[in-house]
Amino acid sequence: MEAKLTKDIEEHIALFQKLRDGYLGEVEAIGRLLWKRLEQGHKILVAGNGGSAADAQHFAAELVGRYLVERRSLPAIALTTDTSILTAVGNDYGYDQVFSRQLEGLGREGDVFIGISTSGNSENLVRAMNSAKKIGVTNVALVGKGGGRMKPLADVALVVPSDHTPRIQEGQQWIWHTWCDLIDQFHG
Numbered sequence: 650m651e652a653k654l655t656k657d658i659e660e661h662i663a664l665f666q667k668l669r670d671g672y673l674g675e676v677e678a679i680g681r682l683l684w685k686r687l688e689q690g691h692k693i694l695v696a697g698n699g700g701s702a703a704d705a706q707h708f709a710a711e712l713v714g715r716y717l718v719e720r721r722s723l724p725a726i727a728l729t730t731d732t733s734i735l736t737a738v739g740n741d742y743g744y745d746q747v748f749s750r751q752l753e754g755l756g757r758e759g760d761v762f763i764g765i766s767t768s769g770n771s772e773n774l775v776r777a778m779n780s781a782k783k784i785g786v787t788n789v790a791l792v793g794k795g796g797g798r799m800k801p802l803a804d805v806a807l808v809v810p811s812d813h814t815p816r817i818q819e820g821q822q823w824i825w826h827t828w829c830d831l832i833d834q835f836h837g
């Protein structure tokens with residue numbers, strides 16, 4: 650068992666070394682984009698399935714509440730939280746539309762949609778990105794496993810360099826926490 654746990658930690662460390670050595674510029678550029686849009690009065694919409702739904706909510710909570718410093722509340726909505734919307738849209742239109750329908754109702758030109766997925770292939774996120782495109786919402790894909798179907802739909806894609814779901818999620822958590830940190834700093 651210890652050998653397995655050691656291997657997991659080594660895999661985690663190797664991934665974070667890759668992020669440190671090759672991804673800081675991309676992470677910062679997206680942090681700047683998010684801040685620019687917030688500063689202009691736009692909002693962030695964020696979604697994912699399973700563990701990524703939890704990430705979407707965690708990220709939105711850091712923005713609406715606070716991260717590490719005192720600043721004004723920033724507008725971010727996780728599309729994973731309203732069980733009445735999720736059950737109504739899921740029941741009436743299908744689970745594939747639970748995010749795209751909300752995007753169509755809540756998204757405005759200039760907003761940013763962040764789709765969080767390890768595979769990059771979740772149909773409800775692919776559909777949300779297609780809806781975002783139609784209304785001028787900028788698509789950020791935070792994905793893994795090469796980026797899947799979401800990567801080519803994104804205005805900006807950040808592909809975590811791993812094929813292992815839990816490691817990808819760990820990398821993604823560091824990335825969106827870093828976006829919170831950058832937003833705190835840019836806010837001044």
Ligand SMILES: O=C(CO)[C@@H](O)[C@H](O)[C@H](O)[C@H](O)COP(=O)(O)O
Nearest residue numbers: 698699700701766767768769771815
């Ligand atoms: O958290 C995990 C696995 O660590 C799971 O709940 C996982 O998020 C779910 O299987 C998701 O449905 C996977 O979707 P995706 O990352 O491929 O978009």
Ligand SMILES: [Zn+2]
Nearest residue numbers: 699700815818
């Ligand atoms: Zn998980």
